[in-house]
Amino acid sequence: MTVAATPAAATADPNAPLPRQIPYIIGNEACERFSFYGMRNILVPFLISSVLLAYLPDQASREGAAKDLFHSFVIGVYFFPLLGGWLSDRYFGKYNTVLWFSLVYCAGHACLAMFESNAAGFYTGLFLIALGSGGIKPLVVTFCGDQFDQSNKHKAKLVFDAFYWIINFGSFFASLLMPLVLRSWGPAWAFGIPGILMFIATVIFWAGRKQYVNVPPSRGTDPDSFLNVVRSALLGNGVGVGTLIAGGSFVLAALMLALWALKFAGVALWPEAWGFVITACLSLGAIIAGVGFGASVQLDRARGRHPDAAIDGVRAVLRILIVFALVTPFWSLFDQKASTWVIQGKAMTIPHELWWWPSWLVKDATQMQALNPLMVMLLIPFNNLVLYPLLTRMGFRVTALRRMGWGIAISAVSWVIAGVLQLWLDDGQQVSLAWQTLPYLLLTFGEVLVSATALEFAYSQAPMAMKGVIMAFWYLTSTFGGLWVLLTNATVRDPGVIAWITTQGWTENAFLMFFFAGFAFVAALAFALYARRYRVMDHYRVA
Template sequence: MSTTTADHGRMPRQISYIIGNEACERFSFYGMRNILVPFLISSVLLAYLPEGAARDTAAKDIFHTFVIGVYFFPLLGGWLADRFFGKYNTILWFSLVYCAGHACLAMFENNATGFYTGLFLIALGSGGIKPLVVSFCGDQFDQSNKSKARLVFDAFYWIINFGSFFASLLAPLFLRHWGPAVAFGIPGVLMFIATFVFWLGRRHYVNVPPSGNDPNGFLAVVKTALRARAPGQGRPGYVVAVLGVALAVAMLLLWALSVAGLAPSWWPDFGFVITACLALGVVIALGGWGASLQLERARGAHPDAAVDGVRAVLRILIVFALVTPFWSLFDQKASTWIIQGREMVIPHASAWWPSWLIKDAAQMQALNPLLVMLLIPFNNIVLYPLLRRMGFQVTALRRMGWGIAISGVSWIVAGALQLWLDGGQQVSLAWQSLPYLLLTFGEVLVSATALEFAYSQAPHAMKGVIMAFWYLTSTFGSLWVLLTNFGIRNEAVLGRIADTGLSENAFLMFFFAGFAFVAALAFAAYARRYPMQDNYRAAA
């Protein structure tokens, strides 16, 4: 496979293959994702549960468990690409796994083992390529044409939503009229096309070789810092890191004991997914904190650039952690908001409503990618230049902080609609357009900005892994949803919710809105002292 250099100052022609691949892959992913909850609610897979709240909750749990997997496996994909196989090979192989997962969904709609195997394979394949496609796109640029990269990152996010729009609009119709085999099969065909288009560009890509076992890589520097001793000083960072590993192991052991019925009564039976995610979070949080306490001890054993690079990654991880509440709100548009929409009235009698097309509450999700395609050019052409002329500096971190806060406002509006429904009123599905507009505006400020932020801030040898950590923020976003759903199954908690006079659904909507506001304040406080980096490749 050839390694070419980017044309100076020009848009690399190989970008068209990457963008084409992404458009088809996003149709594939969102096509199945956006019909997953309505399919599960009405399928034989959950027929053992009574219709209503129990089945809705089970469908939400399955959906968010799937999302956790999708955004956990980027760790594996990023590690394999950076360490062994390179981005191109890793993307291609995981794409084939992805195709196999779609085939399972289409063939095993009534078989729980086959269907859930398909979900696992899609989570593995989609997650495996997720941190690499954006990073691989960034590799096609250098210092001479990095201004074009900033345009491509926006275009990249725009094309993601182009595929998502048609998937969100059409997949519920496929499910309604032709059944799950066709509705899940069509996304599978699109994923095969995506893989083929990516393969077609193989002779044109810039292929940055994997770093291999880098003696000055992120983990190598962290290990040196934690193990190093300083005369007359203890090893507080090492103690903190070891404590994190010990707590994680203890959590997993308690989960194993709970499976055997031997766990102590004070340990909540979270299940494996929640427990494993909490254990991972503890290792990352305490391991990162411990490394930061002793990082300067790695100087001398490693080049200053490597130590500074690790310091930059640790700072980025704090930014990422503060973004996780946004994803807990955003991903529920495909679960909680669909369930709310099913309680609403579709205004077919209104002349302005496109009754010939919109026949299902799940199709309201098409508003999200449609609005993204409109808001990205609006922000870049109108809003940001206007703010600059007014004297406001529109930095990446400020955009992300405001995006988190605006997503909280969207859930205040959704909660108000739920109060309307709880009061026995007939509520038009059209009202959901307002929270979708606010949530999408928040998404553009957070997610589209973060694609460039994550790539530009990551040191060269760690770009794949840092992108994997970015996608891991969605795993923890869905973790907060699962933890909340677990918490409200407690009779005491339900009693306190009842005392507020709110329904369970309305209470949770306002709860998540408050969660976002607190996160936005914490994000703003940290962003004020974050030192921005520029880690694009040097011009060839």
């Protein structure tokens, strides 16, 4: 069914039932997450040993290239939510956009399964998965939120937690089983099985089509949309300081792209290691920062052209974007569990001699990634039923922003421990893979505090007409998390930097682990300072 965009009065009903269409969305998400994490978590070990990187001279070079390819793929996955959110809000609506991008997603899985030895075919598959997965990312969560109104919104938190729990349910089995499939049956099956699950996910989503609440897209007809208000602020009433800031950001972005392109003409004015992905992300970041800051400087110039509510909504979104920016270092840590931590685990010893180690099941270091979703499924109910009520009784206000800030800091601690493990390996010690359990536990605890919280936070803070776009910006935080990884790796590989690290008695891997830990600690402090000034909003749909 389709609901009208105009609000009506409603009050909370404590006995309101859970919307009956929610199981279709949850079932779709479980299968889709299995498909995504099933291929994502085996991507780095597959690439390191595949013929696709056989042209590289040594293991270290293949590991570095595999990490760069992985994080470039992740950047794409979390960039395309911008496209999906825009198409949904402006033209097609959430249901149609999710369904069509899901079909693209299925085609990408098929390419991976069929072209394991063909670079063009395999990388086309990665692009299609990034496009399909990214295109639906900002929509499934907001589509789930659209099924609630003021009468039953109190049940939304439980569903968002269940939503995040089911994501990890699918991820757990994918992370545990797909490395074994890759090891025993080869890449065609290891990439093919996730493709089958993605097809099932699409069918489940389609099956609930007659029961969904469909909020119609704006189709560009809203004169008071986010972009229209920003345009009025920047371009109305002549040129102002904010206009110059926004215009300068476009000039800066174009200059960076031009300097990168000049290398094809033999002019080396841009760092050689900063390829197109890094340059494009830096350009995008410059535009977002410049336009956002420029609009905030002179947002009041839009008054009179737009109602106060629309202007206040834009101001709220711009404040949310600052919160999002401060979360990006967390993703630079989190996503490396599927690259840097996998490579570290491959250098460790699997402790088959320990009585408690499940040798019958865990045979590959890549499977350690299954600890993350397993712990999420345990920590979410523990936090909601034990930790948060206990902290509340002790007098602590457990707000969303406080949880997110502490999550970033705890994730930094996990990387300190990973760095210590790397120092042991660099000293030539045999290190048990079981030690990785501790950093995985802390990183997962940080993830629950940051990511599970942000799903509800981002939805509740966004005005109704902008929910798809604001969720796209939330997922874009992972793109910039990947950018920090690529930038840092490219900088560290400079011969002069490598020489300096070596003279300090470090290896590249150990240095990077402690660097990212420090990066996250600084981000956590900045997040805490900003969160103290943030005013929380409530933008749930009325009945």
